[in-house]
Amino acid sequence: MADDEEDISIGRIPELYKPPALLPIAQLRDQLLYAIETHPVTIVVGETGSGKTTQIPKFLFQAGWCNKGQQIAVTQPRRIAATSVAARVAEELNTQLGQQVGYSIRFEDVTSANTQVKFVTDGLLLREMLVDPLLKRYSVVMVDEAHERSLSSDILLGLLKKVLRKREDLRIVVSSATLEAERFLEYFNPDAEEKVFGKTREEYGRIIGIEGRTFPVEVQYLLEPTNNYVETAVDAVMSVHENEGEGDILVFLTGREEIDDAIDLLGDRIADLPSTSQRLMPLPLYAGLPTEDQNLVFRKSPPNTRKVIFSTNIAEASITIDGIVFVLDSGYVKLRNYDARLGIENLNVVPVSKASATQRAGRAGRTRPGKCFRLYTETAFERLEEATFPEIQRSNLAPVVLQLLNLGITNVVRFDYLSPPPSSLITRALDLLYSLGALDANARLTKPLGARMAELPLEPMLSKALLQAANPEFGCLSEMLSIAAMMTLQGNAFVSHDGNKKQLDNARRKFAVEEGDHLTLYNVYEAFVKSGIQNVQWCHQNHLNHKNMVKAVSVRKQLAAYLDRFGVKENALTSSSSGVLRVGGLPLAERVRRCLTTGFFAHAARMKSDGSFTTVDGKTTLWAHPSSVFFHRKADWVIYTEILSTRDKIYIRDLSTVSMDWLTEYAPEYYKVKEGRR
Ligand SMILES: Nc1ncnc2c1ncn2[C@@H]1O[C@H](COP(=O)(O)OP(=O)(O)OP(=O)(O)O)[C@@H](O)[C@H]1O
DSSP states (O other): OHHHHHHHHHSSSTTTTTGGGGGGGGGGHHHHHHHHHSSSEEEEEETTTHHHHHHHHHHHHHTTTTTTTTTEEEESSSSHHHHHHHHHHHHHTTBBTTEEEEEEEEEEOOOOOTTEEEEEEHHHHHHHHHOOOOOTTEEEEEEEEEGGOHHHHHHHEEEEEEEEOOTTOEEEEEEEEEHHHHHHHHSSOOTTTOBTTBBOOHHEEEEEEEESSSOOEEEEESSSOOOHHHHHHHHHHHHHHHHSSSSSEEEEEHHHHHHHHHHHHHHHHHTOOOTTSSSSEEEEEOOTSOOHHHHHHGSSTTEEEEEEEEEEGGGGSSOOOEEOOOOOOOOOOEEEEEEEEEEEEEEEEOOOOOOHHHHHHSSSSSOOOOEEEEEEEEEHHHHSOSSSGGGGGGGOOOHHHHHHHHHHHHOOSSOOOOSOOHHHHHHHHHHHHHHTBBBBBTTTTTHHHHHHHSSSSHHHHHHHHHHTTSSSTTTHHHHHHHHHHTTTTTTOOOOOOOOOOHHHHHHHHTTTTTTTHHHHHHHHHHHHHOTTTTTTTHHHHTTOOHHHHHHHHHHHHHHHHHHEEEEEEOGGOOOOOOOOOTTTTEEEHHHHHHHHHHTTTSSSEOOTTTSEETTTTTTEEEOTTSSSGGGSSSSSSSEEEEEEEEEOOEEEEEEEEEEEEHHHHHHHHIIITTTTOO
């Protein structure tokens, strides 16, 4: 063991940090390493903050699991966890991030030839399997937060189970909340009569429990339920600020709009505070926020200031924000729910599970004792579900099915899922992929289209449109690359200054074109590049988020590199932004919209006289998002590339006008053969 290395890291840790040697997991170090050495699968169960995420990779590294040139992979369901935990472990091991310890998430790779411990999102490791199906570069794969049952981690577990049958040397560590541990063990274990590499059921997997937590967290509930948890959260922040001791506050809400509202409300309340009292510093935290802005939450509060972080569930697991003493939990979360019949993915606000509530409370008590105020009654807590419903049973499975097929799993229905998805979801995915041309009539991946779609790190509809863009019929690859890169910003290209929505609308309008949002996004991208990529001032004047725009440039480069590898080169002829260049007699703007239709035909809608839209089957009403060109303008048929649902309306964002004929031209199977159904 490298005790001396551990001492060095303790020496560097600022005084408020609990030295890693004192974390509950430290006492189990040898037992854990022995279990991992002798069993292919080790399930680790422990309280939040006991040290699973940061210490297990470190123990493994120090025990020599990277000595033979292999790496340790640790998966996280969320990007922010992968990046922040990697930074922490690098710090504890006294190495620069990206050297021995690094991370890799979609479109961002901070690793080097020296990297031995790598934190990744579970989705990214799935992608790695396309090039390294047996994950040979890893000696150990740790699947963290497996009990969250994210779509990618469930699929990953299924694939790891298969890989384990082929690699005697591989070790899997699954970190889980208590409830699911037995189930994970059972899933990996061989059958009663079976032996895998000479090991029986009993010798194959083990559960190790870690007792104790870092610091105590006192939990309190509301005595009466509230019907406005955003207002109650702001009241609670003020009450903590006025009545409790030192320490930052972390508030869990469900989405960006609520977070903006809460910050506005708190702003009004702060204005009433006496100028002599300690300041409150509200900070937002949600997935669409640029990484640099997300990282602000990890910075130490300035003197005489209390941070108040308003976050979605992205801060719920794995991460440690030093200084958090108080957690305020609204008790709600936005969860994905896919309607296979309509092909629409909704985000519904629903009560959290008990497991989530425990994770949320566990964001306090990590570097000092804490308090968690649940903004609901104890009776309501008792009524919560134990665990969150697995994502695989409520998601659009097209991306996953495409990946499984590309990995050679030909029968996706019979894949050994931890929780099998309903067959309607698989059928719908196969149906869509077939219409997109990714599958043939025997449900085999087409080559090259299907295989390339699986490789691109985009969802299948966008992959298809991008891959079609080089086709001479459309000749708009350069434009589609910019549009695709802008789409990955998920509506976060523009920012308001001090919440001024009117100014923001005017700024947007400057780039808007009547054909719709995609060409508008293209205009924004072109104008940004022309202004000079470093031009922060220009972005500010135009209400654009400079960091996100820079990110779009980087994403575009990476996408172009993928296409380049497929032998698809960006064609100089088509990179005109004038909109008048003609290939095959059609103007560029039309070719771009036709090209988008080849991917997004399933997301078609028609505007009604009241300005709302209706789906092709006429059964669902959709509304243009306020950021869309068609929030004010008239249109007939459109395709949309993103859906956002709130409690009372389903919004569509990023719309382009299309002709109804294009739908049957590019998706005859989807629209003609099954006419009765759609
Ligand atoms: N960035 C950090 N700053 C200060 N202390 C930290 C940091 N990261 C981790 N720690 C300390 O290490 C402890 C263990 O963190 P770790 O993330 O390994 O726990 P865990 O068991 O994986 O928790 P969870 O189940 O909540 O993900 C924390 O409780 C905290 O005391």
